[in-house]
Amino acid sequence: MKANKSPGVNGERVAAAEDSSQLAASLASVNGNIVDLWSAWRATAEDAFVAPQPYVRWQRAVDLVAATLLLIPGLPIIGLLVLLVRLTSRGPGIFRQIRVGRNGRVFWMYKIRTMRVDAEAGTGAVWAQKNDPRTTFVGKVLRKLHLDEFPQLFNVLKGDMSLVGPRPERPEFVPSLAEDIPEYLNRLAVRPGVTGLAQVNLDPDVDLGSVRHKLVLDLEYVQHGSLSMDARVVASTLIHLLGISGERSKRWMGLHRDVGKMLQSTGLDRQAVSEPPAPATVAVLAPETAAGGNGKASSNGKLLNAFTVDVEDYYQVSAFEDHIRRIEWDSFAPRVESNTRRLLALLDRHEVTATFFILGWVARRHARLVREIHEAGHEIGSHGYWHRLIYEQSPIEFRRDLRESRAVLTDIISDDVVAYRAPTFSITNRSLWALDILAEEGFSVDSSIFPIRHDRYGIPGAQLGVHTIDTPSGRIVECPPAVARYGRWNLPVGGGGYFRLFPLGWTIRRLKGINRKRQQPFVFYIHPWEVDPGQPQMGSDSWTSQFRHRVGLASTERKLERLLGIFRFGRLCDVIQKAGLDPEERVRNEDQESEELVVEV
Structure with a gap:
């Protein structure tokens, strides 16, 4: 002040x-x-x-x-x-x-x-x-x-x-x-x-x-x-x-x-645009028993990976929230519709369906876009309503934000919403209580825990790959973004700024390593504003924020085109089902076993 x-x-x-x-x-x-x-x-x-x-x-x-x-x-x-x-x-x-x-x-x-x-x-x-x-x-x-x-x-x-x-x-x-x-x-x-x-x-x-x-x-x-x-x-x-x-x-x-x-x-x-030389050796984790460890793949031998989109506009990024108050959001010219449609067209060309985690505030103002995403066969998930970091909210505030976003989304698509991703992956060791609230509110899938070390998010020791977490209120299927292992270090390769920063050839080899060496599907994420190099320059005192937000914007769409041509992608719900972790299927199986026991008695 x-x-x-x-x-x-x-x-x-x-x-x-x-x-x-x-x-x-x-x-x-x-x-x-x-x-x-x-x-x-x-x-x-x-x-x-x-x-x-x-x-x-x-x-x-x-x-x-x-x-x-x-x-x-x-x-x-x-x-x-x-x-x-x-x-x-x-x-x-x-x-x-x-x-x-x-x-x-x-x-x-x-x-x-x-x-x-x-x-x-x-x-x-x-x-x-x-x-x-x-x-x-x-x-x-x-x-x-x-x-x-x-x-x-x-x-x-x-x-x-x-x-x-x-x-x-x-x-x-x-x-x-x-x-x-x-x-x-x-x-x-x-x-x-x-x-x-x-x-x-x-x-x-x-x-x-x-x-x-x-x-x-x-x-x-x-x-x-x-x-x-x-x-x-x-x-x-x-x-x-x-x-x-x-x-x-x-x-x-x-x-x-x-x-x-x-x-x-x-x-x-x-040399034109070429990949770096293939590595002689790659340090990877041994195959895990978590989802994907069974190596389930399609007839062409490719594992199904999850393609996810965090639908928010360029001025709603957490790094700029100290300079742009939420009550000022309506004063900015929206670019989320045009940018999201660019992603939809890209996915359509490659016949890929994805999971879209949509901000409730955006959904309320762009209901037609939400319906368009849903009608194209994509899965709809919640990204919260006000894009507030979880660890900066109380449990009561988080529950209110969660309910508000879900109510808007379900009203638009007339379907249930069971998947959630926290803004800026802000479920950390400080906010693990949010998982119990998610389960209590009926969410069965979360993609908010990033197994890396970062100044704003991440749990470095968290489990890699799609897996389940038991909370007092029920079981959650956790779907962390992709990371590559280097000895004891986790290096993020799952999308966003890391996808824009790192060379594409290097990223592709790391993702292939997850599929082939670890025999796991990976979770990839992107934002609509990341395919928009012409977006306005946002004010910020932090050079870091500007760098993270703008690095590589001009090449993102070209990189995505290449990525979608190499890997097999689908919705989170499809990846979870193939991994045998479908929460609804588990509940049905448990109910059936219970009925059989009653009959035998």
Whole structure:
């Protein structure tokens, strides 16, 4: 809450501390996403992994000495450049941005600001362009002379970067680049550099082709980097800063490379959208006795997996609830109908029926859409009414929300609703009491427990695969989203932001592992807003929330098309029935056994 009068010194310190804490939390969360991507790829692509030279182990000592020496004349230059930027354009002189470093760890990278402060307000993260209109006049000069990189010497001192190495990429782009270029993640084996072999030979990335060209040189550095190469790269960069052409300086230093020939020899020039190399070994769980462990499959040998959709609109995501009050939902232009129909058309093309967990608030305002989903043969489940996290409600509030959502849905489709999924998978160890209320209210299926570790949800030790949970009020069939096992770790591969973040080829192999190695069906989930890259940018103080919400939106529909063509999908109720866990069937069998016993007596 804002104070009515201007804050004093203490108030400013508190605000600064809160901002610092929030940024630290944001950075930690994004770090986890990219580290998961790197670790998973590293664990399964041993043949494709490029091991760095031993030199990188003691490169840190060289970096500390060199960065300190460069900062002695560099500090006054940085001060003058910051002043020049502040005098010629609105906004701060120093700009910081999250970048991906060694082993997938992210960090704040510092630069002299060269763009307008609102450069990406309407577009989100995009690559730089030649003659970029977002760049200020002073920024163009600084970029041409590479003076905007001077503050990265502080990153070198902190250990985030080296003087020489691959250019650090933004986390928004890494997942899609890793999907399109399998060897791309090899760049993360070393610290990124202020300058590098690729930087002195080639212009900044503007498209996928330029990324492939630079990757060839980055991989050469990872494999053959040395103190001699570092010295020559730094010297070439400094010579270029003095106004001598880059072409001449790199030839003097023996750094010129025929990238075209190198590209052909590696085969990277022939890659389009390809899957990463098949792993030599995969760590998986032994087959479980839970649902699917019996390996029941169709005549074509494919297990039936569950395709589920959480029907909510883009502004109802939990990450934005601190900025968008529920009483304001009606003020937003709805996009849920058009996006859901895109999913319906996609499922229809592949002759797939699914389970739609529909938010009660959405159902009340889009009854025709709910009927359309039901009439197409899809299963209708409840996603609650107000999209409130379970552990932030009391049992009384949860029961009220549950009843309200179910009443709306059953009134529209004139059929019973027995399946439930909590908003943001918010049945955790703090809210397991919700399962008993679900059973008491007549729900027999739940898909709210995510067996992973996450800052907002998850029970890391929860059972994998479809299984039953007994509560005081009855039995619930629990259907957790898919996770892949790596030793003791569970890695989410079942949909949503993880589906958008991780490379498609890698995700497909993990899901195939669940079907083939564990002999289990998996549960996949998606939201209608995830096929809508044109949705409005939502306001949020958290960079993490923006990243999680928008990463990979442009490729989601294409990925879904591929996924639906590979796996066999159906409704949750069908998967449960094939697994022999149909609650209604169990009740009928128990009643029949009871009657037979009475007759025998």
